Every structure is written in C-alpha cells, then in structure tokens.
Amino acid sequence: MDEALEDKRKKTIGWRAILIAGPTASGKSALALDLAKRLDGVIINADSMQLYEDLRLVSARPSPSEERDAEHRLYGVLPASQAFSTGAWLRMASAEMEAVWSEGRVPILVGGTGLYFKALTQGLAELPDIPEDIRERARDLADREGVEGLRKALADAGDIVAAGELADPQRLARALEVILATGQPLSVLQKAQHATPFLSPEHALRLVLAPPRAWLHERIARRAAMIVGEEGIDEVRALLGKGLSPKLPGMRAIGIAEIRDLLSQQASLDETINRLTVATRQYAKRQETWFRNQMPDWQRIDPSVGIDLERLPGFAEK
CATH class of the missing domain: 3.40.50.300 (P-loop containing nucleotide triphosphate hydrolases)
Known part of the structure; x- marks a missing residue:
C-alpha cells in the first residue's frame, strides 16, 4: 500500500x-x-x-x-x-x-x-405501509393548515407526544399517517421495535x-443571489414544466415557489432574492x-x- x-x-x-x-x-x-x-x-x-x-x-x-x-x-x-x-x-x-x-x-x-x-x-x-388515501389526507391537511393544523389533528387522534414535540411539517404528517393507519402513535411503534443502529x-x-448567525446569514444571502441567476431560473422552469404535483417532497424545496412567482411575474427579481434569503434563514434556524x-x-x-x-x-x- x-x-x-x-x-x-x-x-x-x-x-x-x-x-x-x-x-x-x-x-x-x-x-x-x-x-x-x-x-x-x-x-x-x-x-x-x-x-x-x-x-x-x-x-x-x-x-x-x-x-x-x-x-x-x-x-x-x-x-x-x-x-x-x-x-x-x-x-x-x-x-x-x-x-x-x-x-x-x-x-x-x-x-x-x-x-x-x-x-x-x-x-x-420499520413502519407499516401507509394506504395512499391516508397519505393524501395528511398531505392535504399539511397544505391547508400547516404545522398547527397537523398538531391539532395528531392530538385529536391520540398522539400527544408527536403533537407536542415535532415542528417539521413532513414529520408531523408522517406521524399523522401512522396513527390514522395503525391506531398507534409513532413513538409507541418505534419503542416496540427497539431498532438497532x-x-x-x-x-x-x-x-x-x-x-x-451573522456569518451564516451573509453566506445565505450570497447563495440566494446565485440561485436566482439565469441557471437557477432555467432549472426551476424546467422542473415546473414537468407538471409534477406540488405535494411531492422534491417540489417543496426552498427556491421553487420563489422562482415560480418570479417566472409568473408575481414578484420582481429583488423581491425574489429577498424572499429566498428570508426563507433560507428561517430554515437554517429550524x-x-x-x-x-x-x-x-x-x-x-x-x-x-x-x-x-x-x-x-x-x-x-x-
């Protein structure tokens, strides 16, 4: 060697x-x-x-x-x-x-x-497969009512732990899917299986x-300006042209909605960069x-x- x-x-x-x-x-x-x-x-x-x-x-x-x-x-x-x-x-x-x-x-x-x-x-x-109709219900609720709506639905369904501890919409929706499909809270199923890392x-x-924080924010601002350049706009335009469901995880990436509004002339270039910067800072904080x-x-x-x-x-x- x-x-x-x-x-x-x-x-x-x-x-x-x-x-x-x-x-x-x-x-x-x-x-x-x-x-x-x-x-x-x-x-x-x-x-x-x-x-x-x-x-x-x-x-x-x-x-x-x-x-x-x-x-x-x-x-x-x-x-x-x-x-x-x-x-x-x-x-x-x-x-x-x-x-x-x-x-x-x-x-x-x-x-x-x-x-x-x-x-x-x-x-x-290893969690059970979730029926598509239940998955769709959870996604629809996430779209309509966001984090608070998901938390309320989880609490109503009996998963107080997830409702109180989770903050990410995708994780909340997943927890809701599990309890609706199985009748058991996600935390209970996870503990029962004793998964080995x-x-x-x-x-x-x-x-x-x-x-x-200030150092990170400055880098985020530079990245936002870079993304909202010609190549970034072309990338989002091509993706939107595929007609994919906005509920797909990949379509929820920060930058897609902001550039979509720029392409439809609902926001100016400066507004788009600012919105992308703010959204990325919020994500970094989470x-x-x-x-x-x-x-x-x-x-x-x-x-x-x-x-x-x-x-x-x-x-x-x-």
Whole structure:
C-alpha cells in the first residue's frame, strides 16, 4: 500500500465513518471535500433535497468540479417525481457505506437532514405501509393548515407526544399517517421495535457546524443571489414544466415557489432574492434548533474561524 495513503488512513483508525451535519450554507460540503482528499474518503449525501437530480442549484449540490475532486455518492440519484423516506435513504446509505468499507476507504456522510443522521446512529423502526388515501389526507391537511393544523389533528387522534414535540411539517404528517393507519402513535411503534443502529455513535467522528448567525446569514444571502441567476431560473422552469404535483417532497424545496412567482411575474427579481434569503434563514434556524436539541453530544465547530482538523478532540489520536 502507498505510504502516503497509509498515513492518511491511520488518522481515522477507530472511526468507521465521519459524519458532518450543520445548517444550510455553513460550509459542510467544503469540509467534506477537504477530508475526502486528505483521508481517501468517499462523500455520501445525507441531505434529502440533494438526492434529486432536478435540483442541483436549488439544493446547492456539490458542483461538477467538486465531484471530480473526490468521489461523491447519492447525489442527484432520484427524479423529483419520486417521493422518498428516511428508511429508503438509510437502506441506500448503508449499502454505500458497506461498499466503501470493503474498498478500505472512509465514508464521509454530509448533509443537513438531521433525521437521516439520527436514523443512522440511533436506528429506525420499520413502519407499516401507509394506504395512499391516508397519505393524501395528511398531505392535504399539511397544505391547508400547516404545522398547527397537523398538531391539532395528531392530538385529536391520540398522539400527544408527536403533537407536542415535532415542528417539521413532513414529520408531523408522517406521524399523522401512522396513527390514522395503525391506531398507534409513532413513538409507541418505534419503542416496540427497539431498532438497532447501523452505525454505533461511538464508532463515528460526529461534527455539527455551528457558525455565528451573522456569518451564516451573509453566506445565505450570497447563495440566494446565485440561485436566482439565469441557471437557477432555467432549472426551476424546467422542473415546473414537468407538471409534477406540488405535494411531492422534491417540489417543496426552498427556491421553487420563489422562482415560480418570479417566472409568473408575481414578484420582481429583488423581491425574489429577498424572499429566498428570508426563507433560507428561517430554515437554517429550524435546522440549528434541531441539531442543538437532537444532537447534544456531537462536537460543535465554528467554520467562520477556519477548521483545524488536527485540533478536533479525538481526531489526531484516532
């Protein structure tokens, strides 16, 4: 084996994988790319919107040049017409990680979908299939009444835990689907199954990027202006031209509704950039809250001051 490659791998002895979470625009992809180059790593997507092939710019997927610099997997692998679940991602990601390990390399999972990381390191109960009519009812309610309507429906159906703890519309709708289909709260079914995690937390270097709010907001504003450029507008125009249901997860990506209104002349260019900036900031705040509450034992690092990997607790020693 090449001595330089062996030196790279020695730095991660003890870590089976590196996990990088953080809010949108916090620099996750850049950190993953740096690690992949240094450690002969393979970057695996853990962001629900970057799975979709139709959303390269809108979802801020790694650029073609970045994908050439290091191997990337599970990016742009689904059409926007396909709905996708956390369980489906876990199955795909687990298979990719097994393949990377078999090659003697390091899997580096990166993304902003906290539930994916939670499922990977804490396990995910296999839930029953949901009849399409129940799924449609939950989606319709989410469209009409949003978070509060879903919470009320969950409480009325008997799932007080989900109604009080969840804030993400998709997760609330999923919990509603489960109790309507099975008569049991989602939390009860999950506890009953005692799911075993695919990756034990102690076997992974787990990082959450936690930048200062002002620094992150400035990056979000720059990204919004970039997305609402000619290529981003063309991307959304092409997607809208497919006539897909607005209820599909891929059609709910931040930026689609804003650019749709620009294309229909319901908003000016400046208004569109501002709306996209505000919506992305709000999303980043929700992500930060989720990471803070759900990942209290992950190492938090500030990307605004630069990241010295050798100084991370446990990195150099592993």
